[in-house]
Amino acid sequence: MPRAEGTAPADVADLRAAVSAALSGRGPAIAPSPLAFSGPLPDGTALVLRTSGSTGLPREVALSADALVAPARATHERLGGDAQWLLTLPPAHVAGLQVVLRSVVAGTRLVTADLDSPFTAHGFAAAAARMDAGRRYVSLVPTQLHRLLHPGPGSAAALDALLSFDAILLGGAAASPALLTSAREAGALVVTTYGMTETSGGCVYDGVTLAGVRVRVVDGSTGHRLPADAAGVVEISGPVLATGYLGDEALTAATFRTDPDGTRWLRTSDLGSLAPDGALTVLGRADDVIVTGGVNVAPAAVEAVLAGALADVDGLGEVCVVGVPDHEWGQRVVAVVEVRPAAGPGRDGAHAPDLMARARHAVATTLGPPAAPRDLLVVADLPRRGPGKIDRAAVTDLATRTAPRTH
Structure with a gap:
């Protein structure tokens, strides 16, 4: 299996080409980071990504082409159509890798910020200036958005660049209401996202699931589904789910559960509640x-x-x-x-x-x-x-x- 590092801008083009080949079946599965697992991969694996380790030790997650492409297509559908993407996140993690993948699915040129240096408002503005005319999207984490809204002297161009995007996906961590209010009052088209490596990235946007995705909230002890507005453990179903964890069948079985009707669900480590209209509010991690x-x-x-x-x-x-x-x-x-x-x-x-x-x-x-x-x-x-x-x-x-x- 190729092990593209994909950490430097010069390598992102090669990584994009490898992702394209893996999704189409023309190339082998890829891993942006070197693998600890040395055994055979599950059938249909296109990509292996490490979790961020927020639930303990990082795990290596096998993802199929179908699981990866489903949220990419649903994202473009939700946001209003295909567009050019700006990569500001390391592609060794699912949020950055999904940006690479979405550019492949959209068939647009990927523009990459300087991933070797700390994120700055000036660097963001410079990268945005290299994008083509037309629709443009970017994926950020809250820290990046905060720095763009408060760029400091001489970096006013950063806010202009931010406002030029037709959608700004914001995920990776919970964003404070104050940050969201500031961004939207400034005119930034922010869409909050919720997801994880095991769901091929974000699959709930502004509390609403992407096409084909379902969410429920269950009692953590009994697994029984809870009524609207009750707080419990979030579970997710749909075509976005990973195949499982490499080398850990027990964890895979405990995390990915199948209902009697054959529906497969991912039990997350997050607490949440569903409004009567089905909108999800994430309340934080159960173990926090x-x-x-x-x-x-x-x-x-x-x-x-x-x-x-x-x-x-x-x-x-x-x-x-x-x-x-x-x-x-x-x-x-x-x-x-x-x-x-x-x-x-x-x-x-x-x-x-x-x-x-x-x-x-x-x-x-x-x-x-x-x-x-x-x-x-x-x-x-x-x-x-x-x-x-x-x-x-x-x-x-x-x-x-x-x-x-x-x-």
Whole structure:
């Protein structure tokens, strides 16, 4: 099996050609990263991708051509037609690889940003300037969108470039309501996406499934389907599902389950709820829930409140809420807030009593006192992994080492 690295712009054209050959059956299956698995691949495998490791150790996922092409075609249908794509994400991960694949399906020229250097507003504007006239799409993570909306002096062209796109897919991590509001008020055509490597990338756009995809919410213990507005584990079905995990039949069987009627479902590690009209709201990861004083607290809900309450903080980036061990509460809710150094003196790992009262009041009023953070840390940059995702394990370690043992 070829193992295209695909990390440098010069190699993306070769990767695109290999993806095209694999999808059509003219070439072998490909893996953008070297494989640990050495056995035979499942029949029909076109691509092998590693998960980002958010559920533990990274896994190698086998994806068929049909599973990959289905969301690409459905994406163009949902967004209003084929278009040219700008690649700003590493193609070793599913979000970036799907951009490559969508360009193949659309038959358009792929334009690539400088993937060897950190993402900047200036680099984004320069890459967008190399695109052809006509419809254009891009896929971003929240950190990138934030940097484009707050580009700094001399980078105003970045916002103009952002507004030139007919659709901006935003995924890879939860986006705060404040970020989405800022983007849409600026005129950016943002579409939030939800998906994972096991679903060939995003398959739910703005809460609505792509064509052929189904979502349900079940009780994590019994597997019984839950009614509208009830919170439970998200399961996904449809042509987008992966074949399974290489070298781990037990995990494949536990994750991909088949109903008596033959419908195959992926049990995710996410909590969510379905509105009466079927729209999905993702509430965060099931294993991220903080149990403090016997009360369950969903970090994503606290993060959303804090992002709004602290929106006027100069240089505010993202907010990550974690639980750290506490002898009194079992776990203590700690908020770690990213504030860019350019906004003031570096305070990496510093406590922020000036923000603490505001944070506690906003969360207690909205979600109840148990959810209010008992400490707040300010950092210049949150630890990240994969395509811009916050590394919650590293944030938890930082908070455990830095936050006081009681508050």
